[in-house]
Amino acid sequence: MKRLVAVLVAAVLAASVAAVVGSGGAQAAPQAKALVPAFGWSDCGGGVECGSFQVPLDWSNPGGTKITLAVTRRVHTGATYRGVMLVNPGGPGAPGTGLADLGRYVPGGAGNEFDWIGFDPRGVGSSTPSLHCNSRYFGVNRPTFVPRTSRLMRYWLAKTGQYAAQCGASAARALLPHVATIDTVKDMEAIRAAYAAETPGTGTKLNFYGFSYGTYLAQVYATLYPSQVGRFVLDGVVDPVRYWYASNLQQEVLFDRNLNRYFQWLARHPRAYRLGTDWRAIRRGFNALLVKLDRHPSARGRLGPDELIDAMLPAAYYVFDWDGIGRAYSVLKRTGKGGAMFAMYAGANMGDDNGYAMYLATQCTDVLRPGWPVQRRDAWRIHRSFPFLAWDNTWYNAPCLRWRAPSHARIGITGAHVTSKILMINETYDAATSFSGALVARSRFPTASLIEGYKGTTHAGSLNGVACVDNRIGIYLRTGVVPARQAGTRSDIRCPRVPPPPATGLRTTGGGLPASIRAILTAAQLRG
Template sequence: MRARATVLAVVAGMAAAGLAVTPAAAAPDLEWSECAPELNAPRGTGCATIDVPLDYEDSSGEQITLTLSAAGSLDAPEALVVNPGGPGESGIGTPKQIWSSLPPEVSSQYLVVGFDPRGVGASSPVDCGDTSGIFPTPLPPHEPADADQEQQRVDIARQAAEACAENSGDLLPHITTANAARDLDRIRSALAQDKLDYLGYSYGTKLGATYATLFPDTTGRMVLDSVVDPTVSVYESGFQQNNAMQKRAEQFFDWIAERDDQYHLGVTGSRVQRAWDEMADKLEAQPAEGKVGSAALGEMLASTMYSDTSWPTLAGAVSKYRDGDASGLVSATEELGLDTVNGSQLAYNCVDGVWPTEWQTWHDDTARSAGTAPLFAWLNTWYSASCAFWGAPPQERVEIGEGDVPPVMLVQAQDDPATPAIGAHRMQETLPGSRLVLAEGGNHGQFLFETNDCIDTPVLEYLRTGELPSADVDCPVAPAPGAN
């Protein structure tokens, strides 16, 4: 599952004219200019495009266009390519935020470059058409009460897959992480860089590790933050994620309980969860303002797990709802809800590996997962269920770490709900010699976003010098947010 908003927020800064004219010798294949208004790029960002093969097995055939963005000086000696995760998230706004967050000795070293991966945003996007008619308002509950409710959800998933195939069928077989990694090498070449220096968050860790596997000789300094488990399929990772999300939700309920004088939802985490379950039942029977039912409440909870900075928003909205004011809950749905159909994300996930085609397998695995992760098992299944009916066959998965892959820098939160810490440990085993910066806490996306010198200092030193730490680094958690 993935929140509607990316982990990386857009940061405004200096005018686009601040991106200097590109030296012809530095990047002959790129022409940087002001970004088109519809890209909503932050000030100080320049944009360019490159063409890449739709099908790398026919590299001289049909080409598609990728849109790139950059922040910093085009006279910088090196380029740092960044990806915010997803899959399916735009990377146009990411360079300015990263560049603005770097200390001068590092920001002067790098032109920070982002891009919309193939199938996303301004890079030949997957289009699923108008799917609004597929989804009733409010949605049925995530955990079906009976076979009819489950079939209703299955039908929604099938219709969504059919809509994506109808509108983007020719594109779907080629929206893979392996192809996106090949695109990264085209970007490296267009930037006239001998090595790819790269920073990837969340799904971006899978993309970076795939690049390092396919192109070990041109892999430079690589930072992978909030690490995807390289040893399991996308289908299996969803069930792995469920338990991590459940644990993080219990931490959220404990946090609320510690502030009972503010929220009045219970003095222990278990009492808060009981109050939460009671509210879900009430919303299922009588949706708030006819819009927010139990499914929307579950989606808001899932979205809130990515960062504790959003905990006060949801806790406050729930508290006010229990006092008779539903307005905060309705507005929180807009802020914290999940996309109903994210065609770009489905395109990557559904083709990147094998998914069960028999619904009974999904049902049995989800029911089993619900025994330990009742808040998220069915929600997560419905978020990916269209992969059971996807209009493109699965592609062969790249075995990350196969061959002589160089070591990288890994960054991870111990209780990350979206990419559980086991993924970082397994990535370190898969890429021997890699170093892990492991922080307490559970926010998804650590480097530059936790204001934690223990995390940032070794990563910045690695980006500056190319030298990995001599040993792994353990860091304390950043302070939890106060109640608003």
């Protein structure tokens, strides 16, 4: 039996690699021989199996150096088997091996009819090699993001340029020219082909559940391999035209607006948060606090304005921890004690930099960005009206100015040749992936239907207890049926938004997903 599997893996991968890179089967053979068996699954607890999978470092040279992807799976338990479901949490730069359990939370047991595979994309997490540049890059009490003096401007340009140089000198620097989205998409196709060969009855198509950046992986995959598209769930849909620089600029506007929406929610609960009933006054107080922290940082000198901005950012991404952030911010604003606020910043930002390094490694090479004069002009222009994130986001992406790898040509996303139905999900006021961008993606994929979380601010929040959304995911995975497509540029059905938590000061909510999976998703998506 193993001999038969090895032969099938070799045959399928050779065909797959030839289709991807336009090379012959003879060039693919060395890769195929290395995969006996392809994944080497072994039990790693909780009903999940762990394995690994080798792919070429350079897909234009499939017989050359190999790298190893970490993979996990939970096999189907349902009576019906519908094939393999690959899942990606977003990013880029986020590990996905913790998401093999995701299918357990699809309503009606529909997820149990698939083998769910999580994977750490190339360069990420437990995949080897993985990129690390400077684990101390995100420090404490950093100089303010807003470069009102030439000295501050020089500081941030030097700091971000140095980080790019550190990545260029890292032990994993050979990855840098080979970690664009298209490289990961080719890895996904290789996983599909190998799993089909190794697992009889799997079927040939890829099923995929992608959050945030994972929806862009899905769009590129569908463009390159339209005949292999099975059931695709895209939650928090990336604009296929504006990526990445233009979408970053749009984010700066939308996150500022969502911060105001959050302050409106705090103002509706003055007894819980003790910040008053005027949200505009709360916003003015926040702006004044940034100035104060620049002069007198809180939390024993560790919480300056930059750290506060980063700690507040999740409130503009999701409703999940609105209560917890509100309580921590209230204490800081009223008493000056910033320990809880700093803990939120440190937990999300400090420590190992693999995720940030790989976020940059992908975004800096996916498509060419404009030069510094254009970026500086855009940052000041947006800062004048939407100051919350304009310079923060500019410096976050500034290492791309000095990145040590070339950029790719823009990919023309199209679903014109896709015949399978696709399910897209986006909330109206999602700031990370705008609703307008989701509509653009819908227009590129004639077989897609878009669920709108009406007037919601949460990014990629499916499977969190909104029955109107979650039940339709279950129906789609089981039957392939999506909401009827409506004429025009609009969503195809409106559902309630992910609701804010109770303003009790007692607990936060994460809806239907367990805290462990929600933590993986939020950590992944805060990078993008």
